[in-house]
Amino acid sequence: QVQLVESRGGLVQAGGSLRLSCAASGSIFRINNMGWFRQAPGNQRELVAKIRNDDLTNYADSVKGRFTISTDSAKNTVYLQMNSLKPEDTAVYYCYADLQVYDSGYYYTKDYWGQGTQVTVSS
Numbered sequence: 001q002v003q004l005v006e007s008r009g010g011l012v013q014a015g016g017s018l019r020l021s022c023a024a025s026g027s028i029f030r031i032n033n034m035g036w037f038r039q040a041p042g043n044q045r046e047l048v049a050k051i052r053n054d055d056l057t058n059y060a061d062s063v064k065g066r067f068t069i070s071t072d073s074a075k076n077t078v079y080l081q082m083n084s085l086k087p088e089d090t091a092v093y094y095c096y097a098d099l100q101v102y103d104s105g106y107y108y109t110k111d112y113w114g115q116g117t118q119v120t121v122s123s
Helices: none
Strands: 005-006 010-013 017-024 029-040 046-052 055-059 067-072 077-082 092-103 106-113 118-123
Touching: 005 092, 005 106, 017 029, 017 092, 017 118, 029 067, 029 077, 046 067, 046 077, 055 067, 077 092
Parallel strands: 010 118
Antiparallel strands: 005 017, 017 077, 029 046, 029 092, 046 055, 067 077, 092 106, 092 118
């Protein structure tokens, strides 16, 4: 069974920094993509950043230049370094992974989600 375990978020002042991590474990054959989404109250879940297994990255316009996504392939872990945080970054952040897994003799591709972690930026 595959699990995504996120680090705790937290409360930070505007202009501050925070790093999130998310570790994938289980019968993982290959990681296709990993990334982070966020959802603020009353809003839809939106992409923050994602990284492909060839290190191609994609960022939301609102976080470009402030957030950096990276991975440690040996640990099946994705990181999100968030700098120059703004109150509008306040949201629940969800880790996402597009994985190829092996189970009972079969390989298949499936999306997985972390449990979500709260990030609050005070003004």
